[in-house]
Amino acid sequence: LRASWLERIGGASDEATLEEVRVAALGKKGEVSLKMRELGKMTPEERQTAGPALNALKDELNAALGARKASLADAALEERLKSEWLDMSLSPRPVRAGTIHPISQVTEEVTAIFADMGFAVAEGPQIETDWYNFDALNIPGHHPARAEMDTFYMSRKEGDNRPPHVLRTHTSPVQIRSLEASGAPTRIICPGRVYRADYDQTHTPMFHQIEGLAIDSDISMANLKWVLEEFFTAYFGTKVNTRFRASHFPFTEPSAEVDIQCSWVDGQVRVGEGDGWLEVLGSGMVHPNVLRAAGVDPDEWQGFAFGMGIDRIAMLKYGIPDLRAFFDSDLRWLRNYGFAS
Ligand code: PHE
Numbered sequence: 001l002r003a004s005w006l007e008r009i010g011g012a013s014d015e016a017t018l019e020e021v022r023v024a025a026l027g028k029k030g031e032v033s034l035k036m037r038e039l040g041k042m043t044p045e046e047r048q049t050a051g052p053a054l055n056a057l058k059d060e061l062n063a064a065l066g067a068r069k070a071s072l073a074d075a076a077l078e079e080r081l082k083s084e085w086l087d088m089s090l091s092p093r094p095v096r097a098g099t100i101h102p103i104s105q106v107t108e109e110v111t112a113i114f115a116d117m118g119f120a121v122a123e124g125p126q127i128e129t130d131w132y133n134f135d136a137l138n139i140p141g142h143h144p145a146r147a148e149m150d151t152f153y154m155s156r157k158e159g160d161n162r163p164p165h166v167l168r169t170h171t172s173p174v175q176i177r178s179l180e181a182s183g184a185p186t187r188i189i190c191p192g193r194v195y196r197a198d199y200d201q202t203h204t205p206m207f208h209q210i211e212g213l214a215i216d217s218d219i220s221m222a223n224l225k226w227v228l229e230e231f232f233t234a235y236f237g238t239k240v241n242t243r244f245r246a247s248h249f250p251f252t253e254p255s256a257e258v259d260i261q262c263s264w265v266d267g268q269v270r271v272g273e274g275d276g277w278l279e280v281l282g283s284g285m286v287h288p289n290v291l292r293a294a295g296v297d298p299d300e301w302q303g304f305a306f307g308m309g310i311d312r313i314a315m316l317k318y319g320i321p322d323l324r325a326f327f328d329s330d331l332r333w334l335r336n337y338g339f340a341s
Helices: 002-011 015-026 032-042 044-083 102-116 144-148 173-182 219-236 288-293 310-318 321-327 332-338
Strands: 127-129 166-167 188-197 206-216 242-249 252-265 266-270 277-287 303-311
Touching: 002 015, 002 044, 015 032, 015 044, 015 288, 032 044, 032 310, 102 166, 102 206, 102 219, 102 310, 127 188, 173 188, 173 206, 173 252, 173 288, 206 277, 219 242, 219 252, 219 310, 242 277, 252 303, 266 277, 266 310, 277 288, 277 310, 303 310, 310 321
Parallel strands: none
Antiparallel strands: 127 166, 188 206, 206 303, 242 252, 252 266, 252 277, 277 303
16 A cells, blocks of 8 residues: 555656645545544554554655655746746847927927026917907907918807907917016016918928017117027027018017028038028017007017027928928937937
């Protein structure tokens, strides 16, 4: 009996088989257990020799089962170590971190340069009343500039008597909001999204502007020209001259469109010295009607304002031909221009 059980224990090739052997020998109905139950039917003399022998057998089988179980576990571990291994010399897979969107990067760059010149950042809502977007900026209801701006109007239900709202067509309404809130003197820039119904290689229905406003007792166009040349020279990292062309905006008088100096090399624009000019912004002296609408006395205060396309100066700096690519979220494009890793 002993020899046959020890042989079966030693021959069990895995833990499940070993457990079957244990149940067959020592389980409730196992052969050894049944033998022990028969002790009761024996004479005392028979029991005296059979009892200790069976108990010793039970202990021996338990020990053999435990030993076999441990060696099977060792073998299984050994097997796993052989089949699963780690090559510590292999280089890790590249981790690709997200990056700040190029327009946000440029916006930060631009605000940092103006901050150095003492301009604080102001912001306003993208959904504006037509009063802030137009009327307060000296653009009354009949003015042709309203039609020219390709305005998105918010739809209104019958009986809605809130003022009409639009998606702001420029950042200029922030001039009014900021003057209302803090008054004069002031020096602010207002970056943000603006909206016009227009779409081609250089126009998207949503784009970005940065508004500048400086109001004090004796600010002039000369200050405007200096600030802009300082800005462009810092932003492009090379001396940039500006050219002011007489223009017209309802909210400035006089008004000027500003060009920056550039050259063309192999059909590519290069900002800096050269015989070319690129239009980059609109500007002028804030119209007295605008100051009045914002609660500022035009007899006491005056100053300049400008509005510049952020997307446009980002395209110029990085040599990007198609504005729409900024909003496609194409990783290959972002990586190509160094905007993502
Ligand atoms: N708001 C004008 C535009 O969007 C730009 C501008 C701003 C012009 C401030 C003059 C002064 O075209």
